[in-house]
Amino acid sequence: MVYFLRRFVFFLGTLWAAVTLNFLIPRLQPGDPAEAIVSRLAGQSESVDPAQVQAIRVMLGTPDGNLFDQYVQYLGAVLHGDFGISYTYFPYSVTHMIGQALPWTVILVGVTQIISFIVGTLLGTWAAYRRNSRVDSVITLGSTFLGTLPFFWLALLLVYVFAITLHWFPERGGYGGGSSPGWSWLFISDAFQHSVLPAVALLITGPIGWIIGMRNNMVQSLGEDHTRLAVARGLSRRRVAITYGARIAILPNVTGFAIALGGILGGTVLVETVFNYPGMGRLLLESVSSRDYPLMQAIFLFTTVGVLVANFLADLLYGFLDPRVRKVESA
Amino acid sequence: MALLEVDHLSVTYTPRDQPANRAVHDVSFHLSEGEFVGLLGESGCGKSTLGNAVLRLLSPPAHITGGRVAFDGVDLTEADDEQLRKLRWVDLSTVFQSSMNSLNPVIRVQAQFADTFAAHKVPGDVTERATELLELVALDRRVLRAYPHELSGGMKQRVALALALALRPKLVLLDEPTTGLDVVVQRGILTRLAELRRELGFAVLFISHDLGTVLEMADRVMVMYGGEIVEDRPAAEMLREPRHPYTRGLLGSYADPRLPDVRVSYIPGRPPDLSRTHAGCLFTTRCPHAEDPCRTIHPDLLPDRGGLVRCLVAQENRLPVVTLGSAEAATVLGSHFPATGSLDRPADAADAAPVLTVERVSKRYTSRRGMRTNTVEAVRDASFALRPGRVTALVGQSGSGKSTLARLVTGVERPSSGEVRFTGEGGADVRVDRLRGRALRDYRRHVQMVFQDPFSALNPTRTIAYALSRPLANFAGLRGAAARERTAQLLESVGLSPAGQFLDKLPHQLSGGQRQRVVTARALAPEPRVLIADEPISMLDVSIRAEILELLGDLVRERRLAMLYITHDLLSARLLADEVLVLNQGTLVERGATREVIGSARDDYTRLLLDSIPNPFGKAAGQQTLPST
Ligand SMILES: Nc1ncnc2c1ncn2[C@@H]1O[C@H](COP(=O)(O)OP(=O)(O)OP(=O)(O)O)[C@@H](O)[C@H]1O
Ligand code: SF4
Ligand SMILES: [Mg+2]
Numbered sequence: 001m002v003y004f005l006r007r008f009v010f011f012l013g014t015l016w017a018a019v020t021l022n023f024l025i026p027r028l029q030p031g032d033p034a035e036a037i038v039s040r041l042a043g044q045s046e047s048v049d050p051a052q053v054q055a056i057r058v059m060l061g062t063p064d065g066n067l068f069d070q071y072v073q074y075l076g077a078v079l080h081g082d083f084g085i086s087y088t089y090f091p092y093s094v095t096h097m098i099g100q101a102l103p104w105t106v107i108l109v110g111v112t113q114i115i116s117f118i119v120g121t122l123l124g125t126w127a128a129y130r131r132n133s134r135v136d137s138v139i140t141l142g143s144t145f146l147g148t149l150p151f152f153w154l155a156l157l158l159v160y161v162f163a164i165t166l167h168w169f170p171e172r173g174g175y176g177g178g179s180s181p182g183w184s185w186l187f188i189s190d191a192f193q194h195s196v197l198p199a200v201a202l203l204i205t206g207p208i209g210w211i212i213g214m215r216n217n218m219v220q221s222l223g224e225d226h227t228r229l230a231v232a233r234g235l236s237r238r239r240v241a242i243t244y245g246a247r248i249a250i251l252p253n254v255t256g257f258a259i260a261l262g263g264i265l266g267g268t269v270l271v272e273t274v275f276n277y278p279g280m281g282r283l284l285l286e287s288v289s290s291r292d293y294p295l296m297q298a299i300f301l302f303t304t305v306g307v308l309v310a311n312f313l314a315d316l317l318y319g320f321l322d323p324r325v326r327k328v329e330s331a
Numbered sequence: 332m333a334l335l336e337v338d339h340l341s342v343t344y345t346p347r348d349q350p351a352n353r354a355v356h357d358v359s360f361h362l363s364e365g366e367f368v369g370l371l372g373e374s375g376c377g378k379s380t381l382g383n384a385v386l387r388l389l390s391p392p393a394h395i396t397g398g399r400v401a402f403d404g405v406d407l408t409e410a411d412d413e414q415l416r417k418l419r420w421v422d423l424s425t426v427f428q429s430s431m432n433s434l435n436p437v438i439r440v441q442a443q444f445a446d447t448f449a450a451h452k453v454p455g456d457v458t459e460r461a462t463e464l465l466e467l468v469a470l471d472r473r474v475l476r477a478y479p480h481e482l483s484g485g486m487k488q489r490v491a492l493a494l495a496l497a498l499r500p501k502l503v504l505l506d507e508p509t510t511g512l513d514v515v516v517q518r519g520i521l522t523r524l525a526e527l528r529r530e531l532g533f534a535v536l537f538i539s540h541d542l543g544t545v546l547e548m549a550d551r552v553m554v555m556y557g558g559e560i561v562e563d564r565p566a567a568e569m570l571r572e573p574r575h576p577y578t579r580g581l582l583g584s585y586a587d588p589r590l591p592d593v594r595v596s597y598i599p600g601r602p603p604d605l606s607r608t609h610a611g612c613l614f615t616t617r618c619p620h621a622e623d624p625c626r627t628i629h630p631d632l633l634p635d636r637g638g639l640v641r642c643l644v645a646q647e648n649r650l651p652v653v654t655l656g657s658a659e660a661a662t663v664l665g666s667h668f669p670a671t672g673s674l675d676r677p678a679d680a681a682d683a684a685p686v687l688t689v690e691r692v693s694k695r696y697t698s699r700r701g702m703r704t705n706t707v708e709a710v711r712d713a714s715f716a717l718r719p720g721r722v723t724a725l726v727g728q729s730g731s732g733k734s735t736l737a738r739l740v741t742g743v744e745r746p747s748s749g750e751v752r753f754t755g756e757g758g759a760d761v762r763v764d765r766l767r768g769r770a771l772r773d774y775r776r777h778v779q780m781v782f783q784d785p786f787s788a789l790n791p792t793r794t795i796a797y798a799l800s801r802p803l804a805n806f807a808g809l810r811g812a813a814a815r816e817r818t819a820q821l822l823e824s825v826g827l828s829p830a831g832q833f834l835d836k837l838p839h840q841l842s843g844g845q846r847q848r849v850v851t852a853r854a855l856a857p858e859p860r861v862l863i864a865d866e867p868i869s870m871l872d873v874s875i876r877a878e879i880l881e882l883l884g885d886l887v888r889e890r891r892l893a894m895l896y897i898t899h900d901l902l903s904a905r906l907l908a909d910e911v912l913v914l915n916q917g918t919l920v921e922r923g924a925t926r927e928v929i930g931s932a933r934d935d936y937t938r939l940l941l942d943s944i945p946n947p948f949g950k951a952a953g954q955q956t957l958p959s960t
Contacts, residue, residue, distance in 0.1 A: 132391075223390070224432060225427050225432040225433045226432060226433050226434055226435045226436070228388055228390075228427070228433075229425070229427060229433045229434075229491075230435070230446070231388060231419075232386055232388055232419055232420065232424070232425050233419060233420045233424070233446070233447045233450060233494070234415075234416045234417065234418075234419035234420045234421065234447075234450045234451060235416075235446055235447070235450045236416065236450065237412065239446065239450065243435070243438065243446070244435055247435075247437060247438075248435075248436070248437055251437075321437070322436075322437055323436075323437060323478040323480070324436055324437070324478070324480050
């Protein structure tokens with residue numbers, strides 16, 4: 001119990017630190033990012049709502065104002081999910097834009113991450129179980145080879161073969177011109193068609209890290225004394241591999257996986273750019289290239305919170321999976 | 332047909348980046364039903380490799396390169412996985428060398444019993460059976476619910492033993508089952524093991540480097556050297572007349588610390604490099620009886636007076652005769668090896684002014700758990716003094732507060748009450764318990780430590796010269812050529828000579844004893860006045876322990892160092908120390924001149940420590956002398 005409580009306090013602490021940093025950084029920047037945005041918005045159209053200007057100021061800073069008051073206002077805004085308006089996508093609010101992009105990323109990257117993790121762990125386990133056999137060589141060498149290929153090259157190859165040459169799948173985008181987002185069959189099947197190539201690209205490279213990690217951890221845990229003793233006790237090879245090998249080898253990967261899942265809130269810039277996919281990664285890229293501070297700030301905050309939450313959940317899970325940490329922490 | 336038959340077994344390690352290593356060579360022996368056989372030898376001689384080969388647990392780069400192992404008539408070297416699996420644990424079980432890691436850390440003890448029963452389809456209630464087994468090794472049933480990391484080293488070892496007996500095997504292979512445990516705990520486990528064997532009648536192959544324990548426990552002892560068996564005979568016979576010079580050397584490192592005159596010997600030199608081929612006897616370079624033929628003719632293991640021995644000179648009956656069975660065994664046995672005895676130091680040292688005085692010192696640790704605070708008194712009201720040219724031994728079980736006292740003396744920790752005073756060169760007193768910052772750093776050069784583990788005390792990637800140059804630069808401001816010269820002197824002073832040969836070596840290129848010498852030289856670098864040695868020999872092979880003790884004794888005498896020698900080994904305390912302090916749960920329960928304290932211990936706890944020392948000669952004496960009443 002102490003372990004979990006401690007983890008929770010730690011989580012709250014880091015969360016607070018992240019949110020506060022996000023408040024401080026634009027204010028510490030030379031110049032006045034808020035002012036830059038406001039004047040650029042004003043140049044773009046006449047009808048800038050003063051309330052919106054105010055929202056931007058709350059997030060990015062007022063040149064002369066009590067820092068503490070600003071901080072309180074900022075925290076209030078963050079709690080309400082009010083991050084001001086986007087400069088690039090004026091007049092849409094930042095929250096609106098993120099709401100648009102997030103599902104694309106979460107579904108595409110989330111699903112492929114989960115599949116990658118499962119496939120990677122299984123393949124890694126298999127390779128370690130059969131270490132130094134042909135299966136092991138094929139899996140290890142194969143994944144090492146794929147790992148050395150540049151991702152964008154792989155993605156472009158997919159596009160070239162399956163979209164441009166064979167016309168099996170659309171080349172780019174999240175959905176076609178013929179459908180519009182909604183719960184219609186047409187849209188869902190269309191979106192699925194569009195997601196196949198990016199998903200395949202992610203699934204080719206995704207499991208590599210898990211395979212190698214799992215194999216190495218497990219080869220190590222299979223060499224441990226308790227595993228050798230399990231063999232000496234006459235336990236079957238499978239039993240030894242599962243309870244004594246894989247059960248321990250997977251532990252470090254659990255944390256890695258949770259963090260990877262948390263990270264998807266930030267999107268995967270490379271895939272989304274290559275496939276012109278309307279997710280968080282592309283949104284981030286655009287906000288950076290047009291110096292859209294409100295959008296940037298919100299995405300960074302989002303990503304950090306995602307990673308922190310995931311990390312916290314991983315810690316909890318780890319506590320259940322590995323009795324040793326519970327003890328060490330509470331002792 | 333014997334229960335276990337090992338015939339001409341050879342095992343070779345063929346690592347990718349190193350030359351092949353012939354760890355076990357042409358080993359043959361039989362072990363009968365119910366027999367207790369000891370396998371003895373120093374570190375690296377191939378004991379564990381042989382054990383693992385018998386269990387068919389070798390993994391690459393180790394390979395059986397010849398011979399066979401048969402258990403109960405089944406050839407294990409030919410058996411397939413399923414045949415092996417069925418036989419394992421039911422007939423042949425084991426306790427590993429490092430049982431600290433031999434339980435799965437993420438499942439409960441109960442699950443590990445359950446696994447074992449399930450693998451062999453043992454019917455019945457797991458909890459009930461496991462509880463019975465734990466009772467055998469004197470453990471509470473609550474242990475079943477525990478995870479391994481919640482148990483102490485001794486408890487884990489008992490669990491491992493209970494697990495080994497789970498299916499009532501015919502043979503249990505114990506690989507150093509108690510090494511690394513506290514003497515008292517060790518004694519408890521071994522006593523229980525002997526009782527269980529009498530009750531259950533299983534055979535034992537007991538691997539150890541601790542000759543005292545092996546001779547005391549085993550019916551028959553096999554001595555291994557450089558991957559070969561060099562002597563094999565009944566324990567009682569071996570005690571009466573060991574026939575191989577190596578066995579004699581090993582026996583020479585034992586003695587009863589209660590005797591009026593205690594002498595032990597050591598075997599100089601290092602074991603042979605098994606990645607090279609050797610023409611003659613492998614022991615030649617260390618053997619005091621070596622003759623010319625030994626260098627060219629490899630002796631065979633031949634019958635000799637009711638046993639087997641692999642020595643040309645012994646086979647021709649030309650070894651000096653020693654008939655033993657008396658308590659003076661060690662003295663006579665070791666007489667051909669360099670020896671060290673309980674040291675005589677100038678009497679004036681006894682009343683020299685102390686360099687370090689500890690007065691009524693207590694140390695409390697408070698730990699908070701939830702709402703409750705827990706106070707542990709690690710040291711309670713301890714007083715003693717260290718004098719130049721004198722060794723004070725601090726003896727006690729693990730957890731008795733020895734290391735806490737050492738930390739108080741070095742100023743790493745401050746006492747909760749009491750004083751620690753250091754008397755400097757000019758006679759001015761320094762209150763160690765009040766030092767801070769720079770003053771504390773200055774003080775530390777006068778008080779240096781030698782640690783238990785010479786393997787982790789040195790940075791594996793740095794040369795010996797570098798390891799010694801650090802303290803020289805920090806404390807004496809020596810650099811460059813001056814530092815190198817001083818380093819060489821230091822190495823010579825700890826017996827690493829010629830120093831030039833060692834300066835540019837890396838730690839792994841040295842033997843354990845040589846490393847401990849380097850660690851000692853490093854401690855001497857700042858010219859300290861007090862040396863604190865925390866179990867400096869417990870990780871070393873028995874055959875070289877005496878050598879390090881002798882070195883420490885000489886240093887104390889020559890440099891008039893004051894030494895605090897921390898140990899749980901009363902024999903070494905007897906050899907090295909002038910004065911003994913016995914610590915039990917933070918309190919000094921007994922103190923006085925070493926010989927008196929050990930010879931006529933008054934405190935129960937001191938006597939317990941004494942009784943925990945393996946004493947092979949006690950067995951021999953017991954078998955030889957008629958009841959004196
Ligand atoms: N994995 C390995 N690769 C190469 N050589 C090895 C390996 N394991 C052990 N050896 C070598 O085999 C020899 C025998 O080792 P083994 O572990 O059997 O000794 P031991 O007698 O059990 O020693 P200890 O008392 O330290 O346990 C040693 O020379 C050692 O260096
Ligand atoms: S054969 Fe020679 S060198 Fe070897 S042990 Fe015997 S006497 Fe010593
Ligand atoms: Mg061993």
